[in-house]
Amino acid sequence: MTQNEQLHMFVDGQHRRAAESREVRDPATGEVIGLAPVGTRSDLDAAVAAARRAQPGWAQQSDEARAQACRQLADIIGVHSGELARLLTREQGKPLKGIGSEFELGGCAAWLNATADLSLPVEVIQDDDTARVEKHHVPLGVIGSITPWNWPLLIAIWHIAPSIRAGNTVVIKPSPYTTLSTLRMVELLAAALPEGVLNVVADGEGVAEGLTTHKDVDKIIFTGSTETGKKIMAAAAPTLKKLTLEMGGNDAGIVLPDVDPKAVAEGIFWGAFINNGQTCAALKRLYVHDDVYDEICAELSHLAQTMPMGPGLDESNVLGPVQNEMQFQKVTRLASSSPTEGGRVITGGAPREGEGFFFPITLIADAREGMACVDEEQFGPLLPIIRFTEVDDAIRQANSLDVDLAASVWSKDIDAARAIAERLVAGTVYINKHGEVAPHIPFGGARYSSMGVEFGIEGLKSCTNIKVYNIAK
Template structure:
């Protein structure tokens, strides 16, 4: 069985111990990954630090050109990478165009696009003030070494979101993939490292303690992390001790609000994929759906019809639209929340609610009604294929419910009246509020959370600036 190595200063790095990576659809072991030691984490940071001055000294145009080559390598290996995503993460292979299931091929294509866009953007020196006495310019400088910790739900794409802007701005990177989905990410980095100078991108792998060793390294100048709020708080505390910069994209419990004038049939597909894309294992998925009394039954009926029609299974099998939950820990959390909902007075399991038997972490798409604010499935982020649908009487009541939790990653409003929808959207406490869509990120549009959903922006010019520090050069004209 193949053991997958890390990349350290341009070469393959092995370790004394390994861990298994499993297929969530079958439970089979896919391969093994070397678990980095504390000394290897320090060596990876040292390699990145040694390579950083020369990388930053390159003309920006050279870094852009090299990153465009990275995009080409990803594109030419997209099918290979997509198969690793499906085998290791579980999302179906799907496709990339209109009408295609947005699965692993979409993720590989996204890696290409989210490399091309940061590589193509221009960031000229900004003159913020000038008169007859002075000229003040804002220059962007790299932080130095960026520690990036990627999650298991979009293991390649989110790694790219973290790595490429950092590299573009002249930083070097040490990336730690999730221990649940390490192989695909390591395979992608091996391809990237063939294009870049040694030490510019390095990896470490292993359980959470490896991530802890990484963020504690004195040679790290910035940390970017996507994951749970609890882990994000620990990382922020470590960073605060050294006063280094962080970008944290943390948990969300996104609310979607259907306004009374919405057409249930017209919005059903958008709501469905807004909630169940990647089996609901998306930070900015719709996880609480607020529907007015008069539309409640019609919206539920539309979503039930879609949920029961979606074929679930191994994502490598043709025609599969829905895959498994990625790991048993998350499977057990989803199961617990549904069992708690079943025991809640007034709750109804509209469809699903019973785990599939046999191998794999398959849990059916589940709709739950009759819940209210304060119930566990409403207040806790389920991060899985379960959607609570909550009745409301007034829009003010729905807005108050959406804002009551200490999270604020995304939200959405659904209505044919865009003026009215904009007014409601402006009242929601979230980093992004979509209208008549949910979770539709774009490489040019800033994305990030507020409250306990984190801070800092990714994507576009804002994401690039987040990977740099500012230096003002003030020139006197005396």
């Protein structure tokens, strides 16, 4: 797209124009890259009505037809990945190369193909002289999707793929920070599906609230903050919607004294700073045993200082800006308060001068519980490093917060690491890595980090109801 070009919402197989638009700026440069529509409640109502009309026919498609549709969508993303990746980089800020926009588009195609290969066959519970009892997984109906700005296209696919694979139709509302790339991707995908199966409505007054309260929306899938998830849950209660809420986490990693600091440093670094730390399951609190504390800090500091940061279209950069001003200000606040609370900044610590929301990788040594940068999920390029001498105390601190999406343990002794993993509260515990997700592995958290799971058979089942046929003989 060209500067000041406007993309439109896509409803019932057609573009839907908005009466108002707003500027979208590149977080690396501040340059206007396009105009995003401002959605309304009437746009949402039209999208839900279209999805409701289309759903029975889509549900009647054969299982293989819906699987093939997912494969076709993967192919479409492959054909348009160059265009989408550049738009994503301009809008979201992440680098084009490396673990950036091209990587994200590759993940979109991979998730669609993997979801196509899943199936939910009929399960025969009983078949004897008295009765045959079968368990079927049937579509829910219309699914509302609310996506975030950190991995906007990949997470949209995480919502869309199992929904349509199971026979549902979808209305998606993208983050206002990453509207353009989502509009364009959904437009491309929806045009290949029957009218009304996939619809996208841009954010605007009453849109998010309308989606969560609409009587004809049967489920909400949401990825975002815990506070917003609570509001969605309350809004959905009167219509008893099903929910899948993935709300991030302040994820802890524990480093035992037997590690080789040089060997584990890169894994820890990228566990924390993939997507510039703007990842729900990123490592956000690092507990390091006193025996290797100084060496771990030194190795991480060296890596931080050698990672090029700048505009994502410059292929020499591996880290981009913080995506938006609100998040930029939060990281700035947490970094600036750390020294006054007893932390020691060993690299970074203040915003970079010049244009864009650039904040250097910031490592806070001598951090401790009670500090803002430890207790708050920073969701950016900042990592507090906490020293410990007793493993039991590290486990206690790791479990002390209530947003537990993932955790990790780092050790040469797998049995010792596994014993610690069994005591950690988290949806996923990694050993000698952190943050990896895959389409065949269930993903969800504990306590306030999640409601329900995504991915794999479990994620596909979450987009269905169980229907039992009990047939007398």
